[in-house]
Amino acid sequence: MAEVHEGAAGSEVEKHESTAPRPATAVVRADRIPNPGFPPERLRVTDLDPKKEKQAERTVSGLFLLSIVGSIIAVVAYIVLPIEEGNPGSVRLNNLFLGVGITLGLLGIGIGAVHWSKALMHGHELVEQRHPTRGSDESRTRAVEIFRESNKESGFTRRSLVRNTLIGALVATPIPAVALFRDLAPEEDPIALLKQTMWEEGTRLALDPSGVPIRASDVTIGSVFHVIPEGLAELESHRLEEKAKAAVLLMRLPPDELNIREGRETWSYDGIVAYSKICTHVGCPVALYEQQTHHLLCPCHQSQFDVANHCEVIFGPAARPLPQLPITVDDEGYLVARRDFEEPVGPSFWEREL
Protein backbone atom coordinates (compact mmCIF):
# COMPACT_ATOMS: atom_id res chain seq x y z
CA MET A 1 0.00 0.00 0.00
CA ALA A 2 2.56 2.55 1.11
CA GLU A 3 4.83 1.78 -1.83
CA VAL A 4 2.07 2.36 -4.33
CA HIS A 5 1.31 5.83 -3.03
CA GLU A 6 4.92 6.78 -2.31
CA GLY A 7 5.76 8.88 -5.34
CA ALA A 8 2.52 10.78 -5.64
CA ALA A 9 1.49 11.72 -2.14
CA GLY A 10 4.74 13.05 -0.70
CA SER A 11 5.38 13.61 2.96
CA GLU A 12 2.13 12.19 4.24
CA VAL A 13 2.97 8.80 2.77
CA GLU A 14 6.27 8.80 4.63
CA LYS A 15 4.46 9.22 7.94
CA HIS A 16 2.18 6.34 7.04
CA GLU A 17 5.21 4.22 6.32
CA SER A 18 6.70 4.89 9.70
CA THR A 19 3.62 3.59 11.49
CA ALA A 20 2.89 0.71 9.12
CA PRO A 21 2.74 -2.59 11.03
CA ARG A 22 5.39 -5.18 10.35
CA PRO A 23 4.18 -8.75 9.92
CA ALA A 24 3.94 -10.75 13.13
CA THR A 25 4.64 -7.77 15.32
CA ALA A 26 2.29 -6.47 17.97
CA VAL A 27 1.80 -2.81 17.27
CA VAL A 28 1.06 -0.10 19.77
CA ARG A 29 0.34 3.04 17.78
CA ALA A 30 1.09 6.29 19.41
CA ASP A 31 -2.02 8.46 19.18
CA ARG A 32 -1.28 11.72 17.52
CA ILE A 33 -3.99 13.42 19.55
CA PRO A 34 -3.84 12.48 23.22
CA ASN A 35 -7.10 11.43 24.78
CA PRO A 36 -8.32 14.58 26.53
CA GLY A 37 -10.37 12.53 28.99
CA PHE A 38 -13.54 13.90 30.44
CA PRO A 39 -14.08 17.57 31.09
CA PRO A 40 -14.01 18.48 34.76
CA GLU A 41 -17.35 17.72 36.36
CA ARG A 42 -19.59 20.76 36.47
CA LEU A 43 -21.78 21.02 39.48
CA ARG A 44 -25.42 21.95 38.97
CA VAL A 45 -27.00 25.02 40.52
CA THR A 46 -28.99 22.72 42.74
CA ASP A 47 -25.74 21.22 44.07
CA LEU A 48 -24.32 24.65 44.88
CA ASP A 49 -27.26 26.74 46.01
CA PRO A 50 -29.59 25.31 48.67
CA LYS A 51 -32.19 27.89 47.68
CA LYS A 52 -32.23 26.57 44.11
CA GLU A 53 -32.41 23.04 45.43
CA LYS A 54 -35.45 23.95 47.46
CA GLN A 55 -36.95 25.61 44.40
CA ALA A 56 -36.39 22.53 42.26
CA GLU A 57 -37.98 20.42 44.97
CA ARG A 58 -41.03 22.65 44.92
CA THR A 59 -41.18 22.49 41.10
CA VAL A 60 -41.11 18.69 41.14
CA SER A 61 -43.78 18.39 43.80
CA GLY A 62 -45.75 21.08 41.95
CA LEU A 63 -45.68 18.92 38.81
CA PHE A 64 -46.89 15.91 40.79
CA LEU A 65 -49.67 18.07 42.28
CA LEU A 66 -50.58 19.19 38.76
CA SER A 67 -50.88 15.53 37.83
CA ILE A 68 -53.30 14.97 40.72
CA VAL A 69 -55.32 18.03 39.66
CA GLY A 70 -55.40 16.70 36.07
CA SER A 71 -56.76 13.35 37.18
CA ILE A 72 -59.44 15.12 39.22
CA ILE A 73 -60.30 17.37 36.23
CA ALA A 74 -60.78 14.25 34.10
CA VAL A 75 -63.23 12.71 36.58
CA VAL A 76 -65.09 16.00 37.15
CA ALA A 77 -65.30 16.67 33.38
CA TYR A 78 -66.69 13.20 32.80
CA ILE A 79 -69.47 13.85 35.33
CA VAL A 80 -70.15 17.56 34.68
CA LEU A 81 -69.93 17.50 30.87
CA PRO A 82 -71.79 14.34 29.85
CA ILE A 83 -72.23 13.36 26.21
CA GLU A 84 -75.78 14.26 25.20
CA GLU A 85 -77.28 12.32 22.36
CA GLY A 86 -77.60 14.32 19.17
CA ASN A 87 -75.40 17.13 20.42
CA PRO A 88 -71.94 17.01 18.82
CA GLY A 89 -70.87 20.06 20.84
CA SER A 90 -71.22 18.04 24.03
CA VAL A 91 -69.06 15.25 22.60
CA ARG A 92 -66.40 17.80 21.77
CA LEU A 93 -66.43 19.40 25.24
CA ASN A 94 -66.43 16.02 26.97
CA ASN A 95 -63.52 14.73 24.89
CA LEU A 96 -61.56 17.96 25.22
CA PHE A 97 -61.66 18.20 29.01
CA LEU A 98 -61.30 14.46 29.55
CA GLY A 99 -58.23 14.57 27.31
CA VAL A 100 -56.77 17.66 28.95
CA GLY A 101 -57.24 16.09 32.41
CA ILE A 102 -55.68 12.74 31.54
CA THR A 103 -52.83 14.48 29.66
CA LEU A 104 -52.03 16.61 32.70
CA GLY A 105 -52.24 13.49 34.88
CA LEU A 106 -49.69 11.57 32.82
CA LEU A 107 -47.41 14.41 31.75
CA GLY A 108 -47.22 15.76 35.32
CA ILE A 109 -45.83 12.44 36.56
CA GLY A 110 -43.48 12.05 33.59
CA ILE A 111 -42.05 15.57 33.53
CA GLY A 112 -41.86 15.66 37.32
CA ALA A 113 -39.93 12.38 37.47
CA VAL A 114 -37.47 13.49 34.78
CA HIS A 115 -36.95 16.87 36.38
CA TRP A 116 -36.42 15.18 39.76
CA SER A 117 -33.73 12.92 38.39
CA LYS A 118 -32.07 15.70 36.39
CA ALA A 119 -32.05 18.41 39.02
CA LEU A 120 -32.07 16.68 42.39
CA MET A 121 -30.82 13.08 42.20
CA HIS A 122 -27.06 12.74 42.48
CA GLY A 123 -25.24 13.99 39.40
CA HIS A 124 -21.93 12.10 39.52
CA GLU A 125 -20.60 11.28 36.10
CA LEU A 126 -19.66 7.63 35.73
CA VAL A 127 -17.95 5.69 33.00
CA GLU A 128 -19.07 2.13 32.55
CA GLN A 129 -16.82 0.11 30.28
CA ARG A 130 -18.40 -2.22 27.77
CA HIS A 131 -18.16 -5.92 28.46
CA PRO A 132 -16.35 -7.98 25.84
CA THR A 133 -18.84 -9.98 23.77
CA ARG A 134 -16.88 -13.23 23.96
CA GLY A 135 -17.50 -15.26 27.12
CA SER A 136 -14.63 -16.40 29.29
CA ASP A 137 -12.93 -19.67 28.42
CA GLU A 138 -14.22 -21.32 31.59
CA SER A 139 -17.85 -20.51 30.85
CA ARG A 140 -17.45 -21.69 27.26
CA THR A 141 -16.00 -25.04 28.34
CA ARG A 142 -18.73 -25.33 30.97
CA ALA A 143 -21.42 -24.71 28.34
CA VAL A 144 -20.05 -27.46 26.12
CA GLU A 145 -19.92 -29.73 29.16
CA ILE A 146 -23.59 -29.03 29.94
CA PHE A 147 -24.59 -29.98 26.39
CA ARG A 148 -22.58 -33.20 26.58
CA GLU A 149 -24.02 -34.10 29.96
CA SER A 150 -27.61 -33.48 28.96
CA ASN A 151 -27.12 -35.44 25.75
CA LYS A 152 -25.78 -38.35 27.81
CA GLU A 153 -28.59 -38.14 30.36
CA SER A 154 -31.43 -37.78 27.87
CA GLY A 155 -29.97 -40.07 25.25
CA PHE A 156 -30.96 -37.65 22.48
CA THR A 157 -28.43 -39.04 20.00
CA ARG A 158 -28.52 -42.62 21.36
CA ARG A 159 -32.30 -43.11 21.37
CA SER A 160 -32.79 -42.23 17.71
CA LEU A 161 -36.39 -43.52 17.56
CA VAL A 162 -37.51 -41.10 20.28
CA ARG A 163 -35.59 -38.25 18.66
CA ASN A 164 -36.93 -38.84 15.17
CA THR A 165 -40.55 -39.23 16.27
CA LEU A 166 -40.20 -35.97 18.25
CA ILE A 167 -38.93 -34.16 15.16
CA GLY A 168 -41.80 -35.64 13.18
CA ALA A 169 -44.32 -34.50 15.77
CA LEU A 170 -42.90 -30.96 15.73
CA VAL A 171 -43.13 -30.81 11.97
CA ALA A 172 -46.74 -32.04 12.06
CA THR A 173 -48.07 -29.56 14.65
CA PRO A 174 -48.31 -26.49 12.32
CA ILE A 175 -50.19 -28.48 9.66
CA PRO A 176 -53.67 -27.91 11.21
CA ALA A 177 -52.96 -24.16 11.10
CA VAL A 178 -52.16 -24.41 7.39
CA ALA A 179 -55.45 -26.26 6.80
CA LEU A 180 -57.39 -23.69 8.83
CA PHE A 181 -55.88 -20.56 7.28
CA ARG A 182 -56.02 -21.97 3.79
CA ASP A 183 -59.79 -22.02 4.18
CA LEU A 184 -59.84 -18.25 4.67
CA ALA A 185 -59.29 -17.89 0.93
CA PRO A 186 -62.44 -17.07 -1.07
CA GLU A 187 -64.61 -20.00 -1.98
CA GLU A 188 -64.77 -18.98 -5.61
CA ASP A 189 -61.81 -18.25 -7.82
CA PRO A 190 -61.10 -14.57 -7.10
CA ILE A 191 -59.62 -13.98 -10.54
CA ALA A 192 -62.85 -14.92 -12.26
CA LEU A 193 -64.69 -12.55 -9.89
CA LEU A 194 -62.41 -9.69 -10.94
CA LYS A 195 -63.37 -10.22 -14.54
CA GLN A 196 -67.14 -9.85 -14.25
CA THR A 197 -69.55 -7.42 -12.62
CA MET A 198 -73.27 -7.32 -11.87
CA TRP A 199 -74.03 -5.70 -15.24
CA GLU A 200 -75.62 -7.96 -17.78
CA GLU A 201 -77.86 -7.57 -20.78
CA GLY A 202 -80.94 -5.55 -19.86
CA THR A 203 -79.85 -4.50 -16.35
CA ARG A 204 -81.34 -1.07 -15.76
CA LEU A 205 -79.09 1.79 -14.69
CA ALA A 206 -80.24 2.99 -11.26
CA LEU A 207 -79.46 5.95 -9.03
CA ASP A 208 -76.93 5.54 -6.25
CA PRO A 209 -77.90 5.17 -3.40
CA SER A 210 -81.71 4.94 -3.83
CA GLY A 211 -81.72 2.32 -6.62
CA VAL A 212 -84.39 4.17 -8.65
CA PRO A 213 -84.01 3.35 -12.37
CA ILE A 214 -83.05 6.24 -14.67
CA ARG A 215 -84.89 7.20 -17.86
CA ALA A 216 -82.84 8.50 -20.76
CA SER A 217 -85.05 11.59 -20.77
CA ASP A 218 -84.06 12.34 -17.14
CA VAL A 219 -80.45 12.88 -18.11
CA THR A 220 -80.15 16.50 -19.19
CA ILE A 221 -77.07 17.78 -21.03
CA GLY A 222 -74.22 18.50 -18.63
CA SER A 223 -75.67 16.13 -16.03
CA VAL A 224 -73.72 13.56 -14.14
CA PHE A 225 -75.45 10.61 -12.47
CA HIS A 226 -73.87 8.23 -10.00
CA VAL A 227 -75.13 4.86 -11.06
CA ILE A 228 -75.46 1.35 -9.66
CA PRO A 229 -77.08 -1.64 -11.36
CA GLU A 230 -80.75 -2.03 -10.50
CA GLY A 231 -81.11 -4.60 -7.74
CA LEU A 232 -77.77 -3.86 -6.13
CA ALA A 233 -79.34 -1.76 -3.38
CA GLU A 234 -81.47 -4.78 -2.40
CA LEU A 235 -78.61 -7.32 -2.39
CA GLU A 236 -78.34 -9.08 0.94
CA SER A 237 -74.78 -10.35 0.67
CA HIS A 238 -71.63 -9.01 -0.98
CA ARG A 239 -73.39 -5.71 -1.67
CA LEU A 240 -70.28 -3.59 -1.19
CA GLU A 241 -68.08 -5.97 -3.18
CA GLU A 242 -70.53 -5.80 -6.08
CA LYS A 243 -70.82 -2.02 -5.80
CA ALA A 244 -67.05 -1.65 -5.79
CA LYS A 245 -66.94 -3.34 -9.19
CA ALA A 246 -70.18 -2.15 -10.80
CA ALA A 247 -70.19 1.57 -9.87
CA VAL A 248 -70.69 3.64 -13.00
CA LEU A 249 -70.65 7.34 -13.83
CA LEU A 250 -73.29 8.44 -16.34
CA MET A 251 -72.83 11.69 -18.23
CA ARG A 252 -74.62 13.44 -21.07
CA LEU A 253 -72.48 15.47 -23.44
CA PRO A 254 -73.70 17.63 -26.30
CA PRO A 255 -73.73 14.97 -29.07
CA ASP A 256 -71.52 17.10 -31.36
CA GLU A 257 -68.77 17.22 -28.71
CA LEU A 258 -68.64 13.46 -28.32
CA ASN A 259 -66.16 11.66 -30.57
CA ILE A 260 -67.39 8.13 -31.09
CA ARG A 261 -64.87 5.54 -32.12
CA GLU A 262 -65.59 2.99 -34.81
CA GLY A 263 -67.08 -0.14 -33.30
CA ARG A 264 -68.58 1.73 -30.36
CA GLU A 265 -71.37 3.54 -32.22
CA THR A 266 -74.04 1.62 -30.33
CA TRP A 267 -72.41 1.94 -26.90
CA SER A 268 -73.83 5.37 -26.09
CA TYR A 269 -77.33 6.79 -26.40
CA ASP A 270 -77.86 10.31 -27.76
CA GLY A 271 -74.79 11.73 -26.03
CA ILE A 272 -75.33 9.70 -22.87
CA VAL A 273 -72.24 7.70 -21.95
CA ALA A 274 -71.52 5.39 -19.02
CA TYR A 275 -68.03 4.65 -17.74
CA SER A 276 -66.72 2.58 -14.86
CA LYS A 277 -66.07 4.77 -11.84
CA ILE A 278 -63.11 2.65 -10.73
CA CYS A 279 -59.76 4.16 -11.71
CA THR A 280 -57.54 1.87 -13.80
CA HIS A 281 -54.53 3.01 -11.77
CA VAL A 282 -55.21 1.79 -8.23
CA GLY A 283 -58.99 1.71 -8.07
CA CYS A 284 -60.05 5.02 -6.52
CA PRO A 285 -63.52 6.24 -7.48
CA VAL A 286 -63.08 8.68 -10.38
CA ALA A 287 -65.95 11.13 -10.34
CA LEU A 288 -64.59 14.67 -10.57
CA TYR A 289 -66.29 15.49 -13.85
CA GLU A 290 -65.86 18.90 -15.47
CA GLN A 291 -68.84 19.50 -17.74
CA GLN A 292 -67.19 22.10 -20.01
CA THR A 293 -63.83 20.40 -20.63
CA HIS A 294 -65.32 16.88 -20.35
CA HIS A 295 -62.32 15.90 -18.24
CA LEU A 296 -62.68 13.35 -15.49
CA LEU A 297 -60.15 13.65 -12.67
CA CYS A 298 -59.13 10.99 -10.18
CA PRO A 299 -58.57 12.68 -6.83
CA CYS A 300 -56.00 10.16 -5.58
CA HIS A 301 -53.17 10.52 -8.11
CA GLN A 302 -54.48 13.12 -10.57
CA SER A 303 -55.07 10.79 -13.50
CA GLN A 304 -57.22 12.58 -16.05
CA PHE A 305 -59.56 10.94 -18.51
CA ASP A 306 -61.16 12.59 -21.55
CA VAL A 307 -64.82 11.62 -21.55
CA ALA A 308 -65.28 13.05 -25.07
CA ASN A 309 -62.71 10.55 -26.39
CA HIS A 310 -63.74 7.29 -24.74
CA CYS A 311 -62.08 8.24 -21.44
CA GLU A 312 -58.58 7.96 -22.79
CA VAL A 313 -55.85 8.94 -20.32
CA ILE A 314 -54.63 12.49 -20.91
CA PHE A 315 -52.60 12.93 -17.74
CA GLY A 316 -51.34 11.01 -14.74
CA PRO A 317 -50.31 7.50 -13.85
CA ALA A 318 -53.31 5.52 -15.13
CA ALA A 319 -52.29 3.22 -17.97
CA ARG A 320 -55.64 2.38 -19.55
CA PRO A 321 -58.83 4.27 -20.36
CA LEU A 322 -61.80 3.71 -18.07
CA PRO A 323 -63.89 0.76 -19.29
CA GLN A 324 -67.06 1.88 -21.07
CA LEU A 325 -70.38 0.26 -20.27
CA PRO A 326 -72.38 -0.28 -23.48
CA ILE A 327 -75.86 1.16 -22.89
CA THR A 328 -79.16 1.54 -24.72
CA VAL A 329 -82.80 2.17 -23.77
CA ASP A 330 -85.53 -0.39 -23.22
CA ASP A 331 -89.18 -0.23 -24.35
CA GLU A 332 -90.16 1.91 -21.38
CA GLY A 333 -87.43 4.48 -21.97
CA TYR A 334 -85.17 3.35 -19.14
CA LEU A 335 -81.43 3.17 -19.68
CA VAL A 336 -80.19 -0.42 -19.70
CA ALA A 337 -76.83 -2.10 -20.12
CA ARG A 338 -76.24 -3.97 -23.38
CA ARG A 339 -73.88 -6.38 -21.61
CA ASP A 340 -71.15 -6.41 -18.98
CA PHE A 341 -67.95 -4.41 -19.41
CA GLU A 342 -65.75 -5.89 -22.10
CA GLU A 343 -62.65 -5.79 -19.91
CA PRO A 344 -62.07 -6.17 -16.17
CA VAL A 345 -62.70 -2.90 -14.33
CA GLY A 346 -60.19 -1.25 -12.03
CA PRO A 347 -56.45 -1.63 -11.62
CA SER A 348 -54.18 -4.21 -13.21
CA PHE A 349 -53.62 -7.64 -11.70
CA TRP A 350 -51.22 -10.42 -12.64
CA GLU A 351 -53.71 -12.60 -14.43
CA ARG A 352 -55.21 -9.76 -16.50
CA GLU A 353 -54.88 -10.33 -20.24
CA LEU A 354 -56.20 -7.08 -21.70
Next chain:
Amino acid sequence: MALTSAASPRRAGRRSPLATTALLVVGLLATGGAYALVTASATADAKAASAQIVEEGGKLFATNCASCHGLLGQGTAAGPSVIGVGALAVDFQVGTGRMPLAASGPQAEVKPAQFTQEQIDAMAAWVAELAPGPAIPADRYVEGDGNAANGAQLFRTNCAMCHNVAGAGGALTEGKWAPGLANIDPVYVYAAMVTGPQNMPVFSDLNLSPEEKNDIITYLRYIDENPSVGGFDLGSLGPVSEGLFIWIFGLGGLVAVTIWLTAKSN
Protein backbone atom coordinates in the same frame (compact mmCIF):
# COMPACT_ATOMS: atom_id res chain seq x y z
CA MET B 1 -123.07 39.20 0.78
CA ALA B 2 -123.48 39.21 4.54
CA LEU B 3 -125.95 42.11 4.31
CA THR B 4 -128.24 40.46 1.78
CA SER B 5 -128.42 37.13 3.56
CA ALA B 6 -129.07 38.86 6.91
CA ALA B 7 -131.76 41.05 5.40
CA SER B 8 -133.74 38.37 3.59
CA PRO B 9 -135.71 36.87 6.55
CA ARG B 10 -137.10 40.30 7.60
CA ARG B 11 -138.37 41.27 4.15
CA ALA B 12 -139.73 37.88 3.23
CA GLY B 13 -143.22 38.79 4.53
CA ARG B 14 -143.73 41.84 2.27
CA ARG B 15 -142.11 40.70 -1.02
CA SER B 16 -142.39 37.68 -3.19
CA PRO B 17 -139.83 34.87 -2.52
CA LEU B 18 -138.51 35.50 -6.03
CA ALA B 19 -137.32 38.94 -5.00
CA THR B 20 -134.93 37.40 -2.46
CA THR B 21 -133.44 35.16 -5.12
CA ALA B 22 -133.19 38.08 -7.56
CA LEU B 23 -131.52 40.20 -4.91
CA LEU B 24 -129.09 37.37 -4.13
CA VAL B 25 -128.21 37.04 -7.81
CA VAL B 26 -127.71 40.79 -8.17
CA GLY B 27 -125.57 40.89 -5.06
CA LEU B 28 -123.42 37.98 -6.21
CA LEU B 29 -122.97 39.50 -9.64
CA ALA B 30 -122.07 42.86 -8.17
CA THR B 31 -119.43 41.49 -5.79
CA GLY B 32 -118.08 39.09 -8.43
CA GLY B 33 -117.91 41.83 -11.04
CA ALA B 34 -116.24 44.24 -8.65
CA TYR B 35 -113.70 41.57 -7.68
CA ALA B 36 -112.98 40.80 -11.33
CA LEU B 37 -112.54 44.47 -12.10
CA VAL B 38 -110.15 45.04 -9.18
CA THR B 39 -108.02 41.95 -9.85
CA ALA B 40 -107.87 42.66 -13.58
CA SER B 41 -106.48 46.10 -12.93
CA ALA B 42 -104.05 44.57 -10.39
CA THR B 43 -102.65 42.07 -12.94
CA ALA B 44 -102.44 44.83 -15.49
CA ASP B 45 -100.43 46.87 -12.98
CA ALA B 46 -98.17 43.87 -12.24
CA LYS B 47 -97.69 43.24 -15.94
CA ALA B 48 -96.77 46.84 -16.53
CA ALA B 49 -94.40 46.72 -13.56
CA SER B 50 -92.74 43.48 -14.70
CA ALA B 51 -92.44 44.79 -18.26
CA GLN B 52 -90.70 47.82 -16.80
CA ILE B 53 -88.39 45.56 -14.77
CA VAL B 54 -87.61 43.46 -17.84
CA GLU B 55 -86.86 46.59 -19.83
CA GLU B 56 -84.59 47.88 -17.10
CA GLY B 57 -82.89 44.47 -16.96
CA GLY B 58 -82.38 44.60 -20.72
CA LYS B 59 -80.66 47.96 -20.39
CA LEU B 60 -78.43 46.69 -17.59
CA PHE B 61 -77.58 43.63 -19.68
CA ALA B 62 -76.79 45.72 -22.72
CA THR B 63 -74.41 47.95 -20.80
CA ASN B 64 -72.75 45.36 -18.55
CA CYS B 65 -72.97 41.93 -20.12
CA ALA B 66 -73.54 42.30 -23.85
CA SER B 67 -69.88 42.81 -24.76
CA CYS B 68 -69.29 39.10 -24.10
CA HIS B 69 -72.77 37.56 -24.15
CA GLY B 70 -74.10 39.51 -27.16
CA LEU B 71 -76.81 42.17 -27.26
CA LEU B 72 -79.51 39.54 -27.54
CA GLY B 73 -77.79 37.17 -25.13
CA GLN B 74 -76.90 34.96 -28.07
CA GLY B 75 -73.25 34.65 -27.00
CA THR B 76 -70.04 35.68 -28.74
CA ALA B 77 -66.55 34.25 -29.07
CA ALA B 78 -65.80 35.77 -25.66
CA GLY B 79 -68.76 34.37 -23.76
CA PRO B 80 -71.47 31.72 -23.95
CA SER B 81 -75.10 32.26 -24.89
CA VAL B 82 -77.44 33.03 -22.00
CA ILE B 83 -80.58 32.01 -23.85
CA GLY B 84 -82.36 29.45 -21.70
CA VAL B 85 -80.04 29.64 -18.69
CA GLY B 86 -82.92 31.01 -16.65
CA ALA B 87 -83.28 33.58 -13.89
CA LEU B 88 -81.56 31.29 -11.39
CA ALA B 89 -78.27 31.22 -13.31
CA VAL B 90 -78.23 35.05 -13.44
CA ASP B 91 -79.00 35.25 -9.73
CA PHE B 92 -76.12 32.85 -8.97
CA GLN B 93 -73.49 34.27 -11.33
CA VAL B 94 -74.14 37.96 -10.65
CA GLY B 95 -75.23 37.57 -7.01
CA THR B 96 -71.98 35.82 -6.01
CA GLY B 97 -69.91 38.36 -7.96
CA ARG B 98 -68.63 35.76 -10.43
CA MET B 99 -70.13 37.86 -13.22
CA PRO B 100 -69.16 40.33 -14.55
CA LEU B 101 -65.92 38.40 -14.91
CA ALA B 102 -62.98 40.03 -13.08
CA ALA B 103 -60.43 38.65 -15.52
CA SER B 104 -60.28 35.82 -17.97
CA GLY B 105 -58.73 32.79 -16.30
CA PRO B 106 -59.35 29.14 -15.56
CA GLN B 107 -62.35 29.98 -13.41
CA ALA B 108 -64.54 32.96 -12.53
CA GLU B 109 -63.71 34.14 -9.04
CA VAL B 110 -66.10 35.10 -6.28
CA LYS B 111 -66.01 38.80 -5.45
CA PRO B 112 -68.43 41.29 -3.85
CA ALA B 113 -71.56 41.57 -5.96
CA GLN B 114 -71.40 44.47 -8.43
CA PHE B 115 -75.16 45.09 -8.55
CA THR B 116 -77.98 45.53 -6.06
CA GLN B 117 -80.40 42.63 -5.65
CA GLU B 118 -83.05 44.66 -7.52
CA GLN B 119 -80.75 45.14 -10.51
CA ILE B 120 -79.88 41.43 -10.43
CA ASP B 121 -83.59 40.55 -10.34
CA ALA B 122 -84.19 42.85 -13.30
CA MET B 123 -81.43 41.22 -15.38
CA ALA B 124 -82.69 37.81 -14.32
CA ALA B 125 -86.18 38.76 -15.47
CA TRP B 126 -84.82 39.91 -18.84
CA VAL B 127 -82.82 36.68 -19.33
CA ALA B 128 -85.82 34.60 -18.26
CA GLU B 129 -87.87 36.36 -20.96
CA LEU B 130 -85.44 35.17 -23.67
CA ALA B 131 -86.29 31.51 -23.21
CA PRO B 132 -87.62 29.36 -20.39
CA GLY B 133 -84.99 28.22 -17.89
CA PRO B 134 -84.61 27.39 -14.20
CA ALA B 135 -86.37 29.94 -12.00
CA ILE B 136 -85.65 31.02 -8.43
CA PRO B 137 -86.74 28.09 -6.19
CA ALA B 138 -89.65 28.31 -3.81
CA ASP B 139 -88.62 29.23 -0.26
CA ARG B 140 -89.54 25.81 1.07
CA TYR B 141 -86.74 24.19 -0.96
CA VAL B 142 -83.99 26.39 0.44
CA GLU B 143 -85.02 26.57 4.07
CA GLY B 144 -82.65 23.82 5.17
CA ASP B 145 -85.25 22.11 7.35
CA GLY B 146 -85.06 18.72 5.65
CA ASN B 147 -83.38 15.44 6.57
CA ALA B 148 -79.70 16.13 7.27
CA ALA B 149 -78.78 12.42 7.33
CA ASN B 150 -80.27 11.82 3.89
CA GLY B 151 -78.65 15.03 2.69
CA ALA B 152 -75.28 13.83 3.96
CA GLN B 153 -75.64 10.55 2.08
CA LEU B 154 -76.59 12.34 -1.13
CA PHE B 155 -73.74 14.82 -0.60
CA ARG B 156 -71.22 11.99 -0.15
CA THR B 157 -72.45 10.31 -3.33
CA ASN B 158 -72.87 13.32 -5.60
CA CYS B 159 -70.85 16.23 -4.27
CA ALA B 160 -68.07 15.09 -1.93
CA MET B 161 -65.62 13.95 -4.62
CA CYS B 162 -65.08 17.55 -5.70
CA HIS B 163 -66.29 19.64 -2.77
CA ASN B 164 -64.77 17.45 0.01
CA VAL B 165 -66.93 15.46 2.42
CA ALA B 166 -67.04 18.40 4.84
CA GLY B 167 -67.67 20.88 2.01
CA ALA B 168 -64.18 22.36 2.29
CA GLY B 169 -63.69 22.42 -1.50
CA GLY B 170 -60.82 20.99 -3.51
CA ALA B 171 -58.62 21.23 -6.57
CA LEU B 172 -59.61 20.28 -10.11
CA THR B 173 -57.55 20.19 -13.29
CA GLU B 174 -55.51 23.00 -14.84
CA GLY B 175 -56.04 25.64 -12.18
CA LYS B 176 -59.74 25.07 -11.69
CA TRP B 177 -61.16 24.28 -8.29
CA ALA B 178 -64.35 23.32 -6.52
CA PRO B 179 -65.17 26.10 -4.03
CA GLY B 180 -65.71 25.55 -0.32
CA LEU B 181 -69.36 25.45 0.75
CA ALA B 182 -69.22 26.89 4.26
CA ASN B 183 -71.85 29.56 4.99
CA ILE B 184 -73.10 29.87 1.41
CA ASP B 185 -76.57 31.33 0.84
CA PRO B 186 -78.84 28.26 0.32
CA VAL B 187 -80.30 29.82 -2.86
CA TYR B 188 -76.82 29.79 -4.42
CA VAL B 189 -76.26 26.16 -3.37
CA TYR B 190 -79.58 25.27 -4.98
CA ALA B 191 -78.76 27.36 -8.06
CA ALA B 192 -75.38 25.69 -8.50
CA MET B 193 -76.98 22.23 -8.47
CA VAL B 194 -79.69 23.17 -10.95
CA THR B 195 -77.69 25.33 -13.39
CA GLY B 196 -74.25 23.68 -13.22
CA PRO B 197 -72.14 26.83 -13.31
CA GLN B 198 -68.81 26.71 -15.14
CA ASN B 199 -67.41 23.17 -14.94
CA MET B 200 -69.80 21.88 -12.32
CA PRO B 201 -72.14 19.22 -13.74
CA VAL B 202 -75.89 19.78 -13.67
CA PHE B 203 -77.98 18.01 -11.01
CA SER B 204 -81.44 18.44 -12.44
CA ASP B 205 -84.63 17.81 -10.50
CA LEU B 206 -84.85 14.39 -12.13
CA ASN B 207 -81.50 13.45 -10.58
CA LEU B 208 -81.91 15.13 -7.21
CA SER B 209 -85.49 16.19 -6.48
CA PRO B 210 -86.06 19.65 -4.94
CA GLU B 211 -86.70 17.92 -1.60
CA GLU B 212 -83.38 16.09 -1.89
CA LYS B 213 -81.67 19.38 -2.72
CA ASN B 214 -83.21 20.81 0.43
CA ASP B 215 -81.80 17.81 2.34
CA ILE B 216 -78.33 18.61 0.99
CA ILE B 217 -78.78 22.25 2.03
CA THR B 218 -79.84 20.97 5.45
CA TYR B 219 -76.66 18.92 5.71
CA LEU B 220 -74.48 21.90 4.74
CA ARG B 221 -76.28 24.02 7.31
CA TYR B 222 -75.76 21.29 9.89
CA ILE B 223 -71.99 21.26 9.39
CA ASP B 224 -71.95 25.07 9.45
CA GLU B 225 -73.77 25.18 12.75
CA ASN B 226 -72.24 22.20 14.56
CA PRO B 227 -68.64 22.06 15.68
CA SER B 228 -66.37 19.26 14.58
CA VAL B 229 -66.65 16.50 17.19
CA GLY B 230 -62.97 15.63 16.99
CA GLY B 231 -61.69 19.08 17.96
CA PHE B 232 -59.85 21.36 15.54
CA ASP B 233 -60.65 20.25 12.00
CA LEU B 234 -57.61 22.05 10.49
CA GLY B 235 -59.69 23.12 7.51
CA SER B 236 -61.18 19.60 7.05
CA LEU B 237 -58.55 18.96 4.39
CA GLY B 238 -57.73 15.50 5.68
CA PRO B 239 -54.20 14.12 5.45
CA VAL B 240 -52.74 17.29 3.93
CA SER B 241 -53.23 19.64 6.86
CA GLU B 242 -53.25 16.88 9.48
CA GLY B 243 -50.02 15.41 8.15
CA LEU B 244 -48.36 18.82 8.04
CA PHE B 245 -49.45 19.47 11.62
CA ILE B 246 -48.11 16.19 12.96
CA TRP B 247 -44.83 16.54 11.02
CA ILE B 248 -44.15 19.98 12.42
CA PHE B 249 -45.67 19.88 15.88
CA GLY B 250 -45.74 16.14 16.63
CA LEU B 251 -42.25 15.28 15.47
CA GLY B 252 -40.96 18.69 16.58
CA GLY B 253 -42.32 18.03 20.05
CA LEU B 254 -40.65 14.61 20.16
CA VAL B 255 -37.31 16.12 19.15
CA ALA B 256 -37.65 18.81 21.83
CA VAL B 257 -38.46 16.21 24.51
CA THR B 258 -35.48 14.06 23.45
CA ILE B 259 -33.12 17.03 23.70
CA TRP B 260 -34.51 17.96 27.11
CA LEU B 261 -34.24 14.37 28.38
CA THR B 262 -30.55 14.04 27.47
CA ALA B 263 -29.35 17.57 28.30
CA LYS B 264 -27.68 18.07 31.63
CA SER B 265 -29.52 20.22 34.11
CA ASN B 266 -28.06 23.67 34.89
